[in-house]
Amino acid sequence: xxxxxxxxxxxxxxxxxxxxxxxxxxxxxxxxxxxxxxxxxxxxxxxxxxxxxxxxxxxxxxxxxxxxxxxxxxxxxxxxxxxxxxxxxxxxxxxxxxxxxxxxxxxxxxxxxxxxxxxxxxxxxxxxxxxxxxxxxxxxxxxxxxxxxxxxxxxxxxxxxxxx
Amino acid sequence: xxxxxxxxxxxxxxxxxxxxxxxxxxxxxxxxxxxxxxxxxxxxxxxxxxxxxxxxxxxxxxxxxxxxxxxxxxxxxxxxxxxxxxxxxxxxxxxxxxxxxxxxxxxxxxxxxxxxxxxxxxxxxxxxxxxxxxxxxxxxxxxxxxxxxxxxxxxxxxxxxxxxxxxxxxxxxxxxxxxxxxxxxxxxxxxxxxxxxxxxxxxxxxxxxxxxxxxxxxxxxxxxxxxxxxxxxxxxxxxxxxxxxxxxxxxxxxxxxxxxxxxxxxxxxxxxxxxxxxxxxxxxxxxxxxxxxxxxxxxxxxxxxxxxxxxxxxxxxxxxxxxxxxxxxxxxxxxxxxxxxxxxxxxxxxxxxxxxxxxxxxxxxxxxxxxxxxxxxxxxxxxxxxxxxxxxxxxxxxxxxxxxxxxxxxxxxxxxxxxxxxxxxxxxxxxxxxxxxxxxxxxxxxxxxxxxxxxxxxxxxxxxxxxxxxxxxxxxxxxxxxxxxxxxxxxxxxxxxxxxxxxxxx
Numbered sequence: 001x002x003x004x005x006x007x008x009x010x011x012x013x014x015x016x017x018x019x020x021x022x023x024x025x026x027x028x029x030x031x032x033x034x035x036x037x038x039x040x041x042x043x044x045x046x047x048x049x050x051x052x053x054x055x056x057x058x059x060x061x062x063x064x065x066x067x068x069x070x071x072x073x074x075x076x077x078x079x080x081x082x083x084x085x086x087x088x089x090x091x092x093x094x095x096x097x098x099x100x101x102x103x104x105x106x107x108x109x110x111x112x113x114x115x116x117x118x119x120x121x122x123x124x125x126x127x128x129x130x131x132x133x134x135x136x137x138x139x140x141x142x143x144x145x146x147x148x149x150x151x152x153x154x155x156x157x158x159x160x161x162x163x164x
Numbered sequence: 165x166x167x168x169x170x171x172x173x174x175x176x177x178x179x180x181x182x183x184x185x186x187x188x189x190x191x192x193x194x195x196x197x198x199x200x201x202x203x204x205x206x207x208x209x210x211x212x213x214x215x216x217x218x219x220x221x222x223x224x225x226x227x228x229x230x231x232x233x234x235x236x237x238x239x240x241x242x243x244x245x246x247x248x249x250x251x252x253x254x255x256x257x258x259x260x261x262x263x264x265x266x267x268x269x270x271x272x273x274x275x276x277x278x279x280x281x282x283x284x285x286x287x288x289x290x291x292x293x294x295x296x297x298x299x300x301x302x303x304x305x306x307x308x309x310x311x312x313x314x315x316x317x318x319x320x321x322x323x324x325x326x327x328x329x330x331x332x333x334x335x336x337x338x339x340x341x342x343x344x345x346x347x348x349x350x351x352x353x354x355x356x357x358x359x360x361x362x363x364x365x366x367x368x369x370x371x372x373x374x375x376x377x378x379x380x381x382x383x384x385x386x387x388x389x390x391x392x393x394x395x396x397x398x399x400x401x402x403x404x405x406x407x408x409x410x411x412x413x414x415x416x417x418x419x420x421x422x423x424x425x426x427x428x429x430x431x432x433x434x435x436x437x438x439x440x441x442x443x444x445x446x447x448x449x450x451x452x453x454x455x456x457x458x459x460x461x462x463x464x465x466x467x468x469x470x471x472x473x474x475x476x477x478x479x480x481x482x483x484x485x486x487x488x489x490x491x492x493x494x495x496x497x498x499x500x501x502x503x504x505x506x507x508x509x510x511x512x513x514x515x516x517x518x519x520x521x522x523x524x525x526x527x528x529x530x531x532x533x534x535x536x537x538x539x540x541x542x543x544x545x546x547x548x549x550x551x552x553x554x555x556x557x558x559x560x561x562x563x564x565x566x567x568x569x570x571x572x573x574x575x576x577x578x579x580x581x582x583x584x585x586x587x588x589x590x591x592x593x594x595x596x597x598x599x600x601x602x603x604x605x606x607x608x609x610x611x612x613x614x615x616x617x618x619x620x621x622x623x624x625x626x627x628x629x630x631x632x633x634x635x636x637x638x639x640x641x642x643x644x645x646x647x648x649x650x651x652x653x654x655x656x657x658x659x660x661x662x663x664x665x666x667x668x669x670x
Contacts, residue, residue, distance in 0.1 A: 001633075016634050066632075068621040068625050070572050077630065101515075
């Protein structure tokens with residue numbers, strides 16, 4: 001099995017094979033001796049050589065993070081043979097989504113469709129846990145679309161607006 | 165003794181009180197709002213009653229609904245926890261009128277302490293040391309100007325009815341006074357419905373140290389030692405410890421005796437906390453009294469060996485304090501971390517949502533008071549406190565070491581928590597040297613974080629990412645691996661092999 005893995009934006013080519021009850025692993029051309037068990041859902045006990053690691057998997061909406069000890073990594077895994085997963089990310093050109101970072105209630109919209117916004121400008125105010133939080137535009141551009149109205153309940157990852 | 169206690173709260177403190185009830189053979193009745201049906205306190209209760217809409221004013225703050233549940237359930241006492249109705253004198257009075265015992269002070273004692281200015285007048289008579297300033301709200305800008313000039317800048321403006329930093333303004337120079345006074349006044353009016361503002365001398369880089377007291381209903385009052393609560397963010401406590409690293413036995417005795425005088429001046433009963441500001445010369449000034457059980461009470465429990473909730477219940481039942489001041493002995497050191505559902509990497513945004521994975525620490529010297537569980541949805545409606553992790557050791561160094569170790573075991577997946585903030589705090593050199601004041605956390609957070617970069621960890625993550633993917637999905641993998649986790653490590657590899665072999669046969 002061949003994977004393109006991105007860890008905090010850095011790309012790795014990973015080859016994993018499972019034969020005779022053993023994993024063989026090649027990461028960017030280097031071979032590793034790997035022994036893995038799932039201790040419980042989302043928790044992998046990993047031995048690389050004789051070094052032991054506990055790796056936790058955390059998936060929220062479409063974001064995947066892995067924790068090695070207390071260090072958190074943003075992870076994307078692509079099967080290079082699969083066209084479907086060849087998505088472009090981190091692209092500053094083209095439309096960008098303004099996303100609710102947590103569930104809450106939209107108490108105020110700070111822009112209208114069609115207005116120009118700077119990167120970091122407030123787009124909406126979402127209230128959660130008695131705190132009002134300003135959700136900001138990820139880039140400079142025009143507010144193409146507002147997808148929520150004031151008073152709406154939103155979940156983490158919901159798109160509030162599109163800025164192009 | 166009571167047969168049945170109603171717990172008028174939610175979250176970790178409801179669970180904490182419920183545990184004390186069960187330890188004492190008392191049935192625990194809880195209440196819950198519409199979004200808290202699945203909350204831990206409901207799962208653990210003997211009886212649970214719905215009290216309506218999520219908004220606190222419709223549920224946990226609704227005196228009528230809570231007293232109605234007390235009557236229907238036949239509870240003989242109510243424990244209010246902290247927050248919500250715990251410092252509401254009207255509620256304490258309503259309980260008394262309804263013939264159900266309020267586990268806490270009387271309404272009259274609460275009223276005496278509830279207003280900072282009124283408390284101050286009573287305390288001055290009892291010889292309690294105050295920060296120089298006015299004991300009444302200022303009537304006019306002219307008066308404010310005169311007072312500020314007399315006590316000297318910088319001065320602090322404070323809302324009489326205040327708390328949590330609302331209605332507070334620090335004023336460095338006379339020309340800032342007018343606008344600060346207006347802002348404090350209108351903020352106090354908006355937040356508390358009471359615009360009264362008073363002036364105090366601002367203590368530069370103070371420590372916040374508080375004294376726990378207990379008073380029975382037969383006139384006995386004792387102090388149980390202090391807690392150092394200087395680590396605060398936006399005037400909210402983040403980490404607390406007991407004892408304070410700067411308080412020696414003589415200072416403890418003097419602070420404790422003042423705290424006892426404060427309580428006695430108000431005919432105070434049950435558990436309470438007297439807060440002090442301490443300046444750089446270790447002079448201490450009375451700040452306010454909290455008329456409830458504090459969030460951070462566990463650190464006092466660990467170093468005194470006492471159970472404050474048991475004692476609260478016994479005092480409310482009319483029992484005499486089972487020990488005298490001279491019997492109180494402090495032993496060891498305890499530190500508490502408040503685990504909040506908030507994102508330290510994103511300006512401390514609240515982070516409610518579903519907890520997908522929860523790995524909880526344990527082991528020597530670790531206490532965990534938690535209101536969460538794996539699979540639970542943290543609601544958006546309430547305070548983001550999820551749990552308290554407390555480390556205990558023979559000395560401060562060991563308590564820090566144990567807490568650091570426990571934090572590395574603690575994992576909450578699916579939502580963001582401030583666990584990583586505590587790792588950073590506990591390795592800070594000033595924290596380790598106990599150089600603490602209320603500005604500590606703001607200063608620490610302004611410094612860039614020295615992230616421990618580990619390129620090997622990134623490679624481990626890359627390999628693990630592939631392995632998780634190779635197992636299909638994490639859920640799929642969980643089914644494959646289920647049961648293998650309990651085996652000893654030596655067998656783990658072969659166990660994995662056999663389960664994948666089994667799958668290959670299908």
